[in-house]
Amino acid sequence: MRADSSEYLDTDLTEWEIGPFHGSLPAPMKLRLSLDGELIVGCEIERGYLHREIEKTMERLSWDAGIAMADRVDPESSASSELAFVAAVEGLASLEISDRTAWIRTLVLEMNRVSSHLGFFSRMARSAGAETMSQYVLRDRERLLDLFELMTGSRYLYRFFRFGGLNSEVSDGVLERVLTFCRELKLRIKEYNDLFSYNRIFLKRTQGVGLLDRREAMNFGLTGPNLRSTGAGFDLRVDQPYLKYQNLDLESIVQVSGDCHARYLQRLYEVDQSLNMIRLIVDQVPLGGASFEPLAKVPKGENYAMIESPRGLVGCHVVSSGGAEPVRVAFRTGSTAALSAIPGVLVGYRIEDLSVILASFDISMAEVDR
Amino acid sequence: MGTATLRVFGIEDPLVSFSLIVIGILFFLIVPGTIALGFLDRKLGANLQARIGPNRTGWRGILQPFADFLKLSQKNGSASFGSGELFWMGLALFFLFSNIGVVPFSRHAVLFDSPLALMLPLLLLLCFSFATLLLGFGQATVNGWFGGIRGIAQSVVGLLPAMTSLLALSLQTGDLSWANLIQTQSDGIFSWNAFSNPFLGLASVIYLCAGLVMLGLKPFDVSASRIDLHGGILSQMYGRRLILFRLLRGYGFLLWVVMTVHLFFGGWSLPFALDGVVSDLGSIPLSMAVDIGVLGAKSAILALFVFWVAKVNPKPRADQVTDFTWKYLASLSILNLLAVLLWKGFVHA
């Protein structure tokens, strides 16, 4: 509940600096808060603690090696940033992908979405003080990470998408295990709902807290679940489908209240949606090849590809001058807009709401700083 | 119970046996009790979270609290004690340890009794909880200050429900002395106050929750929370000071649970009116041991419920805690008092 004017004490403001590392912060960042009593009246965020010069490094690496770097834009949702880069280059080099490649790519993207959202639930639960729920979710995510290791060789940074194909074949055994996992996770989600999602204490901490207006959200350029939880139903998979999303009968999920609970529920429903999609995909994956050719040179030009990642829209702008390395690779990520919206959202709430609000926006500083 | 109880173990001098009892309680009940609670907390938390918990130190990890103690005691930074912290320590030690004399652990060790004896632990713990303010202010950080303020707000708010539940109890037992309380509850499970009268059952729940609010214990421990208030009253506490803090808080919790068991769940009386058997046991140490065992078992079960609910649910905000206490605990406890009055008046007339 945003404080109305009678609750402000109008005292001297206290300055309080938190960060860059703290248990209540979702990622390394520095927050400078101005507090009036216990209400936050101003906030400045300092970023840059996770800057790793990814975009610059990609300029000196070959195209193939660039995929390994593109992974690392956001390690938790690496499939999306990988795909953004790969799709942009494929567009530039006019490479076609086989049907099976497209289906498997969709599968990996949706599995990645589930993995990232499970991490979100864990952080959200922890920020509200429910350690038990946090541990349950992490336990389930471990099984998903094991599946990724089986499929791609690595738990987080897959380097699985290649120009024109995939890094390796995916066997039927793996697909079956994916299906089993989906079935079990659906049961677990029931358990989470019983325990946490509609828990009265959690509702009191998140309903009405961190309100974001739809217009404000669009003005800040928010995308992804953060935007859809305020009522604006823009989902790239539905509005401008890529890969095989048009075959999957998708609808945009939208919450209208725009508070922290809406953001939580939005991602909960999206996990459910992704699990349904994974089942459909595994049923429809055609047999075939998914091989790729190593790409030495990419024709001159530039291209931009957008992907709906778990945190928003990820876009990759690729500029090539016909050589063996890119001239420029620039990423546009979803968390950056969320970070810029946060100071406005925080005003009027109490200090104790800080960790809940920050966790609910699902910000990855790795994405913001690159 | 007077001087007879002081002739324990064949020692005639009352001062010596009093001191022995106090020291005995301190070392054989309080410290092990707090440590056992800490261990229960960790193992229970691990069990709930599908983990194993400490299992390498000692048999099944039972020495883990000792290992923690050793680890913390060899860590201390260069910062010296602030005056706030020193005051807090002094006050906390005084108020907590003066409870040793006034809370009996066995029928042969009721060291102090008077018509208002049951109020004493409550008031001493109230003063202990007020001392949190000094601790918070002594942290010299913004969040420490906030933690202290919240701590004291909770203490002030938690007093009323606890007091009114105690008054409701006094209507059942006649007055607030240990003798009457023990007398009323020695007839088997339905003579225990919580089960004898539905309103007193409600009073027992209110008393327990009010205590948790007052002392700032889980699940109402926002003032010390690392996540919400970035440490709050604990923001500068580490190393040896943290041990003291944990021990004192643990003892406060133990004391409150023991008080709840004494007041509402029969204290050391066994469920099947076997009390006479225990009284007739020949040796005093044996019956003391049985008493302590029964008390300990009941406290452990109650503590288990508190830990369970605390670990599984999210933490409410400080202002939500105080809202909850005023809206529900305080108002219900006052209505409850009236209801007990009416029950006694009409049902037992």
Next chain:
Amino acid sequence: MRSSSPSIAHSTLGYLGSMLSGMKTILFSMRATLPYLLGRGEQQRQVTEQYPDPVSSRSAEDLPKKSRGLLYNDIDKCTGCGECVQTCPTQAITMLAEPGATADKRWVSVFDIDYGRCIFCGLCVESCGPASLDHTRKFELAGGSRAALVQSFGSGEVTDGQRKKWLKLREMEEEDF
């Protein structure tokens, strides 16, 4: 805070409703976690792996075959082409090679992989022509110093005398041709 005052009945119902929903929440949460306290069901099994206990935790052999663990270079197959050095995004591989005893075989005197830089992307393994470089599934390489993080596969330095011998051998081979 409310604009209009609700009727007493309404507030009482609201009050009772909140109390009930609070109690329901506590009971539901206890019910959801009760199986964990009591049960030995499959869903409630303890998931802690007590590394390095071999029974309860996974070792390198339990990981999937594709797992990208530490690297291993079979130096006898290695031709010293240097593709891996070029491809590595973080310049983690250092290699020194020189002509060996025969014309088609180079002697790789130094082949160091610095795990302080390696990101386990697997590009070097892909680019290896003779397939001498491969991922193992091992994941344990904690060390006490940065030097301990470097794994060496090279065959070692050769003396000048050895080099002269090899030069002679290579020239003899050419004459035979």
